[in-house]
Structures are given as structure tokens and as C-alpha cells.
Amino acid sequence: MKSDPKECLYCQNNETLHNLMIEFAQLGVSRAFLFKEQTYRGRCLVAYKDHVNDLNELSDDERNAFMADVVRVTRAMQKVFNPEKINYGAYSDKLSHLHFHLAPKYVDGPDYGGTFQMNPGKVYLSDAEYQEMIEALKAAL
Template identity: 30%
Template sequence: MRMEWPSNWIDRISGHACEMCQSPRLDEDSYGVRIYSTPEVDAVLQRADIQRGYTIIIWRGRHVVEPFELTESEANSYGKATLTVAKALAAFYQPLKMNYQTLGNTVPHLHTHLLPRFVEDPAPGRPFPLPQRGDEAPIAPALLAEQATALRALLR
């Protein structure tokens, strides 16, 4: 079966139909809970129970698809925020390894999936298999809130 890019792909990469550009910078939404922010970056601990500590770093400056589209100053800001959050995730969750996945094949806006990797892992030694369904069971709200509070304290 041959797959094709979505019919509105050009609008997505141009920013005209970019869901990340259009979404407000909320402390909490259907995707997760914001645990860290700078003027240009948000870090959102994901609500879906895919992997403990799964967090997405979202570029909130102007619309860009690729990291190389950032200016040197913007790239430093994005990189520093990504590493700051990854360090806090590693300190809190104590994973065996951290993964950094910057893809943008579904949502073409610069963002990085931070995925702590543990002993009990769906693909040891391989890239983390991110699901594409969007209907994953959520983390218990109290547990998500507890983890977000602890991570925010580490990120202060």
C-alpha cells in the first residue's frame, strides 16, 4: 500500500495550517501539562501513558520545520531548553538512557520528543516506537499532577 503526504502538507509546512503555531500556550491541555517554558520554548509532560516521563519540547518562536532554520541564538535557546528538561527528566525518573527524537513527519513544526528509556522497554537498543493512534490511555490525573509538580521544582 502506497502512502502519501497529507493533501494540506504545503499549508502545514508554511505554518498556515500548523496546529502547534495555532495552539495557545496553556499550562495544561488535552496533550499534557507544561512543566517548563521560556519565551520561545514549552516543555509538555505528556498525558498519554506511553512511557514514564515522555515529554515534548515545542519551539514557540516563529514557525520553523527544521532545526537548521533557527538562527544561532534561537538554536542555542532551543538546545539549552531541551537539555535542561532532559537533565531534569533523567534526575527524576532515573532512566537507563534518554532519547531525543526530532521528527516532524506528522506535525511539521519544530519539536523534540524526550523519551526516558527503562529496563522494561518496548524496544531495547532501538528507537522508541511512538504510537500514531492518539487514543492511548491517559496517566492517572493525580500521578500526572504529582510528577509535573516534582519536575517543575527540579526545573526552577
């Protein structure tokens, strides 16, 4: 499914987006966000800067630059949150804007050994806690 940039959550940069996540960095070819729902402590998302529907639409250089941004964020997540594993999700069934969900998984944490839930709606933090996480991620980038 291809989406219209005029109706795209990431392109419109609207209130709906800001209710779900907090942008904390502009990277080489993408934007990095911290999810507000924090069932998976440290969960982030990296979205391509332009409206692209799928990874296969990028040139090799664009794809490599995007994946370098994804790796840069996961390295920061690993340093700050020290998860056992980071799960990657590139789901675009209903919102075709290239983005990767980055969900840290912990041995004794939710859904370890299984697929992370898109939005469990269970764990929300204070503004100060989000800010502390963002500052730590920025410092690790």
C-alpha cells in the same frame, strides 16, 4: 514539508494538543510538555516557541538557546525519573514545527534497545498522577 502556523498543532494551542500533552513550563525559547500517553514513564516534548519548520532555520544563537532548553528538560527528567537513557526524536514529516520528543528508556521497559513508538496508546494516568509528575519536573527545572 512546511506547515502553515494557522494549521499548526503547537501554534494553535488547541484541544487536540491538550488531549495529547500537558504544558508544564515556558522556557527560554520554547515550551515544555508532558505526554499524556506514558508508556515511556516521564516522556516529554519541547517545542520551539515560534513557528519554525526545522532546526536549520534558526540562527546559531537561537539553535543554542533551543538546545539549552532541551537539555534543561532532559536534566530534569533524569533527576525525577532516573531512566537508563533518554531517546531524542525530531520528527516533522507531517507537522513541521520544530519540536523534540524526549522518551526515557528503562532497561526492563518497553522498546529498550530499539526505537520508541510515537503513540502506543497503552498507558494513561490519573489527573493526580500527571500533576505529581509535573510538580516534580518543575521542581527539577
